Amino acid sequence: MFRLEPRASASLGWQIATPVLAVLATMLVGGILFAAMGFDPLAAIRTIFWDPLFGPASGYSRPQLLVKAGPLILIACGLALGFRAGIWNIGAEGQYIIGAICGAAVALAAYPLDAFWIFPAMILAGAAGGWAWGMIPALLRNWFGASEILVSLMLVYVAQKIAAWMAFGPMKNPEGFNFPGSRNLQQYEAAANPELIAGSGLHWGVVAAGVALALTWFVMSRHILGFQIRTAGAAPRAARFAGVRPERLVALCLGVSGALAGLAGLFEVAGPAGQITESFGSGYGFTAIIVAFLGRLHPLGILLAGLLMALTYIGGELAQMMLNLPAATVQVFQGMLLFFLLGFDILTRYRIRRRA
Amino acid sequence: MMTVLILLMGAATPILFAALGELVVERAGVLNLGVEGMMIGGALAGFAAAHATGSPAVGFAVAALAGAALSMLFAVMTQYLLSNQVATGLALVLFGLGLTAMFGKPYEGVKAPAMMAGPLGLNGMIWLGLALVPAVWWGLTRTRPGLILRAVGENHDAAHALGYPVRRVRILAIAFGGAMAGMGGAYVSIATVLQWTEGMTAGAGWIALAIVVFAQWNPWGVLAGAWLFGGVTVLQLRLQAAGVAVPVQLLSMAPYLATILVLVLISARQKFGRSGGGSAPGSLGRSFHALR
Structure with missing residues (x-):
C-alpha cells in the first residue's frame, strides 16, 4: 500500500501547514461530535470560533482574547525552550500557582500600605516563586537523575494543595465573612494589575507576554544559548562535544519556564482572578503545553496558537451560554487538537510513497 | 489492624492495576504517559456500566474495554504515525480528562452498586490485582511471548531483524496497559469513592508511572510500590480523622511527596551504581520505523 520515506530534514512547508490542518480536522471531528450529541454543528463551530470576534457580543469578548492569551503565551514561551532541548517541564500549572501565591503574599503582607514598590516587588516574588518551584525537578534530575516529567507533575498536585491551604488558612481574608479565599487584590490599588487601556484587555501580563515572545525569538535564533538548546534536543551527544x-x-x-509561569500566575492573581482561591489553578499551565506544540515551539507560532487557544476558551464559554454546550467541550477540543497535530506531524518528517 | 490492612490494599489496588499494565507496556519499549487519561476513562465508563446494570463486575469489564479503546488512540499515533510518545501520552491525558468531564455530568451525584466483599473481607478486584502480579511476572520471564515482548523492548531493531512483529507486539502491550489502567480507574469510582466526580483519579495515573520506575520494571517491585503508596494514603487519612494539628490540605500532599521521594531514592541508587535491580528497557520511548 503505502510506505514512509524519511526526509533528510523536516519540511518547512508542512511544518507550517500541519497546525492549520490540525485545526481544520479538529473543527470537522468536533462538528461530528456535536451532531452526535444533538447540537447543530455549524452553529456550535460558529459560536466557538467566529462569534467571539465578530458576533453580536464581541464587544465584551474581544478584550477577553488578550486576557486569556497573555498567560498562555507567557508560559508557552518558557516551555518551548525546554521542549526544544528535550527537557519536559509539564508542571507549569504548579509553577503558575506558586508564582501567584508568592506574589500575592507580598501584596497581602504590605496591605494596606500604598507605595510604588509594591507591584514591582510582587512581580519579582512571583517570578522567584515560579523559578524555585521549577528548580525542584531541575535539581532532582541533575543530582539524582529523577525524571523531571514525573517530579514536575507531582508538584502540580502539591501546589494545588498549597493553594487550598492558603485559601482556607494563612491567606484567608480576615474581612471575608469566613469565606475561603484571600483579599481581592483588584481592590487594592498598589497591588492591582489593572486593564491598561479600557476595553482592550491589555494588562501588564500581556505586555510581559510580548516581551517574552521577543526575548524567546532573540535567544532561540540569535544567541549561543539557542544554538545549544537546539543542538541538545536534536543530537545530545553532538551537543556534548560542542561544549554544552x-x-x-x-x-x-x-528555571526560566518556571519563572515565566510564575509571572503568569502573579499577573493573573493581581488582575483577572483577583484573589487566591482553592481552585486558583485553572489549567493554563497544561493548555500552554498545547500552545507550545501548536506554535511549533517558535515565537510567532506561539503567538498565533496562544490567540487561537484563547479563542476556544472564550468561544467555549459563549457556546455554553448560548447553546448549552457542556463546559468541558473546550478541553475535548484542545485534547483533540493536540492529537491531530502530533498525528499530522508525520508529514513533516516523512514522505508518503505508494508501494511499488 | 485488619481493617487498616484492608484499607491499605484498597488504596493500593488502582495503582497496582495501572502500574502493572504500564510495566508491560514499558517492557515492550513504549512509554505511555497517558495512564491518567485511560484511568479516568475507565473510571467513568466502568461507573456508568455498573450503574446501568447494577453489576460492578460488568462495570470493570466495560472499564477495561474503555481503557483499551483509549490506548488504541495512543497506539495508532505512536506506532503508525510515529508521533513523539511523551507528547502523545500527554495528549491522551488531556483528552481523557476533557472527554470524561463532558460525558460524566449525568452521573454526578449517582451512587454506585455495592461491591461484594470476598474472602478475608477483600473484594474480588483486590484478589485479582494480587493474582496478576505473579501472572505478569511469569508471563514476562517464563513464557515465549514474554521473551519476545522483552526483546522488542530492549532492542527493537534486533527484534525486527529476527523477524518478530515489533509493531504488533507493542500494540498488544499498549492495549493490555490500557485495559489495566481502565480497571484501576474503575476501582476508584466503583469501589473506593462510590460515585463519579470530575478528575477523580487525582494523579493516580502519574503515581503509577512513578511506581514503575521505583519497581525497576519488576512486577514484584510494583506490588511493593503500590502497598507503600497505599500505606501513605491510609496513614494520611487516619491522621486526618484523628484530628492532628496539621491542616488537611497539607496532609493530603503526602502521597505526592512520597512519590517524589521514592522516585529520587531509586533514581539516585541507579545513578550511583549501587543497584542490583533492572534498568529501563533499551528501546524505551523510541519510535520504531522499519526501513526494510
Whole structure:
C-alpha cells in the first residue's frame, strides 16, 4: 500500500501547514461530535470560533482574547525552550500557582500600605516563586537523575494543595465573612494589575507576554544559548562535544519556564482572578503545553496558537451560554487538537510513497 | 489492624492495576504517559456500566474495554504515525480528562452498586490485582511471548531483524496497559469513592508511572510500590480523622511527596551504581520505523 520515506530534514512547508490542518480536522471531528450529541454543528463551530470576534457580543469578548492569551503565551514561551532541548517541564500549572501565591503574599503582607514598590516587588516574588518551584525537578534530575516529567507533575498536585491551604488558612481574608479565599487584590490599588487601556484587555501580563515572545525569538535564533538548546534536543551527544553542559541546560530551561509561569500566575492573581482561591489553578499551565506544540515551539507560532487557544476558551464559554454546550467541550477540543497535530506531524518528517 | 490492612490494599489496588499494565507496556519499549487519561476513562465508563446494570463486575469489564479503546488512540499515533510518545501520552491525558468531564455530568451525584466483599473481607478486584502480579511476572520471564515482548523492548531493531512483529507486539502491550489502567480507574469510582466526580483519579495515573520506575520494571517491585503508596494514603487519612494539628490540605500532599521521594531514592541508587535491580528497557520511548 503505502510506505514512509524519511526526509533528510523536516519540511518547512508542512511544518507550517500541519497546525492549520490540525485545526481544520479538529473543527470537522468536533462538528461530528456535536451532531452526535444533538447540537447543530455549524452553529456550535460558529459560536466557538467566529462569534467571539465578530458576533453580536464581541464587544465584551474581544478584550477577553488578550486576557486569556497573555498567560498562555507567557508560559508557552518558557516551555518551548525546554521542549526544544528535550527537557519536559509539564508542571507549569504548579509553577503558575506558586508564582501567584508568592506574589500575592507580598501584596497581602504590605496591605494596606500604598507605595510604588509594591507591584514591582510582587512581580519579582512571583517570578522567584515560579523559578524555585521549577528548580525542584531541575535539581532532582541533575543530582539524582529523577525524571523531571514525573517530579514536575507531582508538584502540580502539591501546589494545588498549597493553594487550598492558603485559601482556607494563612491567606484567608480576615474581612471575608469566613469565606475561603484571600483579599481581592483588584481592590487594592498598589497591588492591582489593572486593564491598561479600557476595553482592550491589555494588562501588564500581556505586555510581559510580548516581551517574552521577543526575548524567546532573540535567544532561540540569535544567541549561543539557542544554538545549544537546539543542538541538545536534536543530537545530545553532538551537543556534548560542542561544549554544552546538560546540567546547566536543565537548570536553565526549567528555571526560566518556571519563572515565566510564575509571572503568569502573579499577573493573573493581581488582575483577572483577583484573589487566591482553592481552585486558583485553572489549567493554563497544561493548555500552554498545547500552545507550545501548536506554535511549533517558535515565537510567532506561539503567538498565533496562544490567540487561537484563547479563542476556544472564550468561544467555549459563549457556546455554553448560548447553546448549552457542556463546559468541558473546550478541553475535548484542545485534547483533540493536540492529537491531530502530533498525528499530522508525520508529514513533516516523512514522505508518503505508494508501494511499488 | 485488619481493617487498616484492608484499607491499605484498597488504596493500593488502582495503582497496582495501572502500574502493572504500564510495566508491560514499558517492557515492550513504549512509554505511555497517558495512564491518567485511560484511568479516568475507565473510571467513568466502568461507573456508568455498573450503574446501568447494577453489576460492578460488568462495570470493570466495560472499564477495561474503555481503557483499551483509549490506548488504541495512543497506539495508532505512536506506532503508525510515529508521533513523539511523551507528547502523545500527554495528549491522551488531556483528552481523557476533557472527554470524561463532558460525558460524566449525568452521573454526578449517582451512587454506585455495592461491591461484594470476598474472602478475608477483600473484594474480588483486590484478589485479582494480587493474582496478576505473579501472572505478569511469569508471563514476562517464563513464557515465549514474554521473551519476545522483552526483546522488542530492549532492542527493537534486533527484534525486527529476527523477524518478530515489533509493531504488533507493542500494540498488544499498549492495549493490555490500557485495559489495566481502565480497571484501576474503575476501582476508584466503583469501589473506593462510590460515585463519579470530575478528575477523580487525582494523579493516580502519574503515581503509577512513578511506581514503575521505583519497581525497576519488576512486577514484584510494583506490588511493593503500590502497598507503600497505599500505606501513605491510609496513614494520611487516619491522621486526618484523628484530628492532628496539621491542616488537611497539607496532609493530603503526602502521597505526592512520597512519590517524589521514592522516585529520587531509586533514581539516585541507579545513578550511583549501587543497584542490583533492572534498568529501563533499551528501546524505551523510541519510535520504531522499519526501513526494510
